[in-house]
Amino acid sequence: MPLIAHAREHRLWVLTAADSSYVLRVGDDDLLYSLHWGRALTVEQAVSLLEYPPARSRSCEVPSDGVLDLSPAGQARYGHAGLQVRFADGARDLDLRYTRHRLTDDELVLSFEDSFFPLTVEAIYRVRAGSPAIERHLTVRHTGSETPIEVVRADSATWVLPELPDYRLSHAYGQWNGEGRLQRAPLAHGETALGSRRGVTSHHANPWAMIDDGTASEDQGAVYGTALAWSGNWQILAQRMPSDRVSLSLGSGHGAESRLLEPGEELSTPVSVGMYTEGGFGGASRAWHEYVRAHVLKHPLELRPVLYNSWEATGFEVSLNAQMALADRAAQIGVELFVMDDGWFGRRVDDTAGLGDWAPNPERFPDGLRPLIKHVHGLGMKFGLWVEPEMANPDSDLYRAHPDWIIHRPHRHRTRIRGQHVLNLARPAVAAWVHATIDRLLRDNEIDFLKWDMNRPLTEVGPLDERADDRLWSAYVENLYTILDRLRADHRALRIENCSSGGGRVDLGMLVRTDQVWPSDNTDAVDRLEIQHGYTQVYPAQTMGAWITASPNPWTGRESPLDQRFHVAAAGVLGVGLDLAACDEAELSRLGTLIARYKVLRPLIQHGTQYRLGTPGRDALTAVQYVASDESEIVVLAFLRSRRFGRADPALPLRALDPRARYREADSGRVHHGAVLLARGLPLDLPTGDQASTMIHLRRLGPDEEEQFAPIGVNPSP
Numbered sequence: 001m002p003l004i005a006h007a008r009e010h011r012l013w014v015l016t017a018a019d020s021s022y023v024l025r026v027g028d029d030d031l032l033y034s035l036h037w038g039r040a041l042t043v044e045q046a047v048s049l050l051e052y053p054p055a056r057s058r059s060c061e062v063p064s065d066g067v068l069d070l071s072p073a074g075q076a077r078y079g080h081a082g083l084q085v086r087f088a089d090g091a092r093d094l095d096l097r098y099t100r101h102r103l104t105d106d107e108l109v110l111s112f113e114d115s116f117f118p119l120t121v122e123a124i125y126r127v128r129a130g131s132p133a134i135e136r137h138l139t140v141r142h143t144g145s146e147t148p149i150e151v152v153r154a155d156s157a158t159w160v161l162p163e164l165p166d167y168r169l170s171h172a173y174g175q176w177n178g179e180g181r182l183q184r185a186p187l188a189h190g191e192t193a194l195g196s197r198r199g200v201t202s203h204h205a206n207p208w209a210m211i212d213d214g215t216a217s218e219d220q221g222a223v224y225g226t227a228l229a230w231s232g233n234w235q236i237l238a239q240r241m242p243s244d245r246v247s248l249s250l251g252s253g254h255g256a257e258s259r260l261l262e263p264g265e266e267l268s269t270p271v272s273v274g275m276y277t278e279g280g281f282g283g284a285s286r287a288w289h290e291y292v293r294a295h296v297l298k299h300p301l302e303l304r305p306v307l308y309n310s311w312e313a314t315g316f317e318v319s320l321n322a323q324m325a326l327a328d329r330a331a332q333i334g335v336e337l338f339v340m341d342d343g344w345f346g347r348r349v350d351d352t353a354g355l356g357d358w359a360p361n362p363e364r365f366p367d368g369l370r371p372l373i374k375h376v377h378g379l380g381m382k383f384g385l386w387v388e389p390e391m392a393n394p395d396s397d398l399y400r401a402h403p404d405w406i407i408h409r410p411h412r413h414r415t416r417i418r419g420q421h422v423l424n425l426a427r428p429a430v431a432a433w434v435h436a437t438i439d440r441l442l443r444d445n446e447i448d449f450l451k452w453d454m455n456r457p458l459t460e461v462g463p464l465d466e467r468a469d470d471r472l473w474s475a476y477v478e479n480l481y482t483i484l485d486r487l488r489a490d491h492r493a494l495r496i497e498n499c500s501s502g503g504g505r506v507d508l509g510m511l512v513r514t515d516q517v518w519p520s521d522n523t524d525a526v527d528r529l530e531i532q533h534g535y536t537q538v539y540p541a542q543t544m545g546a547w548i549t550a551s552p553n554p555w556t557g558r559e560s561p562l563d564q565r566f567h568v569a570a571a572g573v574l575g576v577g578l579d580l581a582a583c584d585e586a587e588l589s590r591l592g593t594l595i596a597r598y599k600v601l602r603p604l605i606q607h608g609t610q611y612r613l614g615t616p617g618r619d620a621l622t623a624v625q626y627v628a629s630d631e632s633e634i635v636v637l638a639f640l641r642s643r644r645f646g647r648a649d650p651a652l653p654l655r656a657l658d659p660r661a662r663y664r665e666a667d668s669g670r671v672h673h674g675a676v677l678l679a680r681g682l683p684l685d686l687p688t689g690d691q692a693s694t695m696i697h698l699r700r701l702g703p704d705e706e707e708q709f710a711p712i713g714v715n716p717s718p
């Protein structure tokens with residue numbers, strides 16, 4: 001069934017995405033209006049929207065301000081313009097005329113051209129069957145033969161919200177070691193800008209934003225979600241007009257970042273995704289998770305292996321023997337993928353040298369990486385390797401040979417961050433070198449997995465070669481994407497973890513090209529609950545790496561029981577970052593038991609549907625619940641921050657159960673009524689003390705089992 005319908009005589013289109021519709025109309029003024037975003041409408045129903053009285057033009061107020069899906073600068077519009085240019089004579093007004101549309105079952109292209117200047121614009125929409133997601137991007141083309149046209153801003157999409165009683169903005173902010181902090185606050189009148197000027201997505205904000213009317217909860221209410229699939233500078237501009245109309249405009253670039261379009265040249269923006277969902281913020285997140293699985297990830301059905309990473313164990317003290325000893329112990333506890341982190345190459349004995357020299361350190365690995373890889377494979381594990389290919393230390397053979405390959409400007413100091421510079425991937429020769437170097441590393445060694453890191457933002461960015469514009473920012477990201485795409489095409493078994501000092505480059509653009517994410521360097525179990533809460537607002541658990549590391553935690557000094565560290569890490573793609581050489585037999589044995597348990601429940605966690613119960617940092621009791629796609633199994637990871645004297649431990653009301661069914665706890669054999677688990681909650685046998693946690697696996701009873709037990713269904717604890 002076509003997902004897009006057209007009412008030709010009204011120049012109106014209805015995009016139907018799952019249970020929602022997005023309605024577009026070209027007005028008599030040739031501008032593209034968003035007429036509706038929300039519950040599904042048929043074409044006939046959508047056409048009836050034209051009978052509603054339009055906002056009237058009054059002195060100083062223009063009805064199109066704030067309600068255009070394609071919002072070009074010009075005329076008497078003074079709100080945020082998603083498309084801004086400067087023509088050769090200095091004119092900044094666009095006068096776009098609708099020319100035609102192209103329609104397939106799931107794609108709509110609306111074309112416009114300027115009434116005088118040689119510029120065409122295409123607004124391109126794609127609806128994904130079964131998902132509420134609508135993808136939108138823009139192409140801008142110089143169709144003339146003379147002077148260039150400057151594109152000052154080209155947003156991927158401007159999502160227009162319907163009139164709501166009020167507007168609340170949800171987004172994530174953060175910092176290194178504290179990514180994904182969820183912020184939810186009334187949307188101020190005026191313009192609220194979220195974004196990054198760092199050349200990478202950044203730890204500080206993440207390119208998604210959601211709007212609700214202020215009443216949605218985790219479980220109920222309509223949510224309008226938007227995201228941008230881009231890994232460089234970006235901006236989300238939330239605009240609340242005095243008329244109380246609201247739009248979210250998402251695009252690459254933050255601030256002044258212009259592109260000169262030469263005659264015949266075309267600019268294509270990254271994709272922005274918008275989705276309307278009901279079912280609260282939890283429902284919105286589940287729709288995003290499904291979208292990422294179905295349309296973003298390349299290998300969504302693969303279970304991610306349990307990995308070991310050596311970073312927190314060894315730092316830069318890397319040697320063949322120590323890595324082999326760690327690998328022996330990792331295999332003993334059931335790890336499936338052994339990853340050697342930083343410190344294996346060049347003269348990389350600390351963070352001042354070696355980046356750029358991607359050959360094994362001859363003192364540490366005199367016979368190259370093969371002996372270690374053979375050892376790891378011999379233990380039945382896959383082998384992974386840390387790389388940071390976009391960088392050079394001044395103390396490297398690469399930098400000595402090519403000091404001009406880094407991003408820099410004449411007459412400006414070359415800013416070092418973590419002792420390193422960024423290679424200018426925007427230059428084709430440098431990008432080709434990066435690709436060839438990693439390609440060779442992969443061809444020469446049986447590497448199954450790369451942890452692809454990027455540990456500093458860009459500085460001293462200027463024009464690229466002879467082009468006097470700001471294209472370096474976007475060319476950097478485009479060439480990075482090409483490198484990753486080529487490596488993945490040529491090394492089909494390779495899997496990649498996306499890291500940027502933890503979660504500095506987490507976005508849909510990178511998720512197209514990588515399989516999992518290292519969301520934060522912060523491995524403290526308590527902090528991590530909040531980070532994971534923020535991460536899963538948009539991105540699914542099967543992409544969320546999480547390690548069990550040492551207690552006291554190296555970052556926070558906080559002590560946490562091993563089981564709690566496991567329960568936090570088991571909420572995503574489980575990994576271990578402990579110094580296994582320092583673990584005693586009892587710890588190793590417990591780790592083995594916990595990892596074996598994770599492997600049993602992994603399909604549920606990685607491929608199930610996720611429900612967040614409570615908000616870490618706010619509520620004493622929080623949990624994540626995963627439900628199998630056939631709803632027959634459930635796993636709950638529950639965390640009680642602290643107890644209060646005189647109060648019984650709270651029970652945990654679950655979600656998405658059949659109230660008529662009964663559920664058996666796999667470990668204790670206790671049986672519960674679904675209705676009671678929903679209404680009163682799951683009794684939690686938590687260990688004593690603060691920071692208590694548990695993992696409970698429930699199985700729905702089949703009809704033949706129903707007769708064989710005496711149900712309990714209430715909390716038996718005193």
Ligand code: GLA
Pocket residue numbers: 311341342386453455499500501502518521
């Ligand atoms: C970054 C990463 C860490 C680790 C170090 C190695 O900080 O986020 O996980 O790989 O680099 O230098």
